[in-house]
Amino acid sequence: MPTQNIISRPNTGFEPLLVRHPANPILTSKDWPYLINSVFNAAATLLPDGTTLLLCRCEDRRGLSHLCAARSANGVDGWQIDSEPTLMPSPKDYPEEIWGIEDPRITFVPELQQYVVTYTSYSRGGPGVSLALTKDFRTFERYGVIMPPDDKDSALLPRRINGYWALIHRPATNLGAHMWISYSPDLRHWGSHRLMLEARRGAWWDANKIGLSPPPIETSRGWLVLYHGVRHTPSGCLYRLGLALFDLENPEKCLLRGDSWIFGPEAEYELHGDVDDVVFPCGYTMDADGDTLNIYYGAADCAIALARASVRSLLGWLDANGCCERRQRAQDL
Ligand code: BMA
DSSP states (O other): OOOTTSBOSOOOOOOOSSEEOTTOSOEEGGGOSSOOSEEEEEEEEEOTTSOEEEEEEEEOTTSOEEEEEEEESSSSSOOEEOSSOSBOOOTTTOGGGTTOEEEEEEEEETTTTEEEEEEEEEETTEEEEEEEEESSSSSEEEEEEEEOSSEEEEEEOSSOBTTBEEEEEEEEETTEEOEEEEEESSSSSOEEEEEEEOOBOTTOTTBSBEEEOSOOEEETTEEEEEEEEEEEETTEEEEEEEEEEEOSSSTTSEEEEESSOSBOOOBHHHHSSSSSSBEEEEEEEEOTTSSEEEEEEEETTTEEEEEEEEHHHHHHHHHHHEEOHHHHHHHHO
16 A cells, blocks of 8 residues: 555665655644645744744635744654744735745844744735744744845845845746845845856756755855756646755855756655645754754645755765856856
């Protein structure tokens, strides 16, 4: 009898860098204390007492999304879910949220002693990036739209770079959807926009459309970035994950980028849902060993799942398989 944890595609022979948790999917709409259609694409952070907090995207039966916090002592089960939405769209004061708020990312910023949440606000003009600050995930200070449509897949770096806050985001144009980085003195006014990582072209798994997945992971070697690539196929889009490394003090400089994807839809709960063939992480937590990552990802726009990875192994894989971005561009674009 197949169960939901059995991999339904044949073993590909590739060494897995991200290992699925046997309890997957760890959260679904059935766990929710109020009626929702689906829960997916959660941001993640550790609270001061070690509790894992997920800020989950919940979609209601109108198709509109809001955010709801779930807390767990071990990050796997025993979730305490807020009994009502934690952050609702507020179109009266923030008209850009008229069609909901989606896909949050959380960055704890030591200088501010606050969590900065960036999320997609779905306006009549398309999806844009909004920002809010919180100390406790109970009250939020909204800054409104910081990147106008069409823009999403955004996260703040946890510290200033050369005196400025740095935001990674994904504006989309007719020429493609690439990752950009922008800088700000105050989190409200943004400039010095620079292209950070380009979608490839042609038949590549990450052709035409890429975007940041969880916030970048700071390592001694650089910012480790998991990004998603979207492949358009005759039967729909395929969302997979790739890996790149960026310079610590000059984060628009790509040091290494892998050619292959490192994680893609394989398990039943990733292959079938409201949107088939989607793995979409928006958050991670780091274990006390400073190496083990808990990566929380939306599966098929229907559930939240967990995969574990080692920073050392991810960097080792990039050393073995990555190449310098400039050489890459010359070859393939
Ligand atoms: C992207 C985002 C995600 C979603 C994915 C697959 O464009 O909107 O929220 O999970 O599509 O539907």
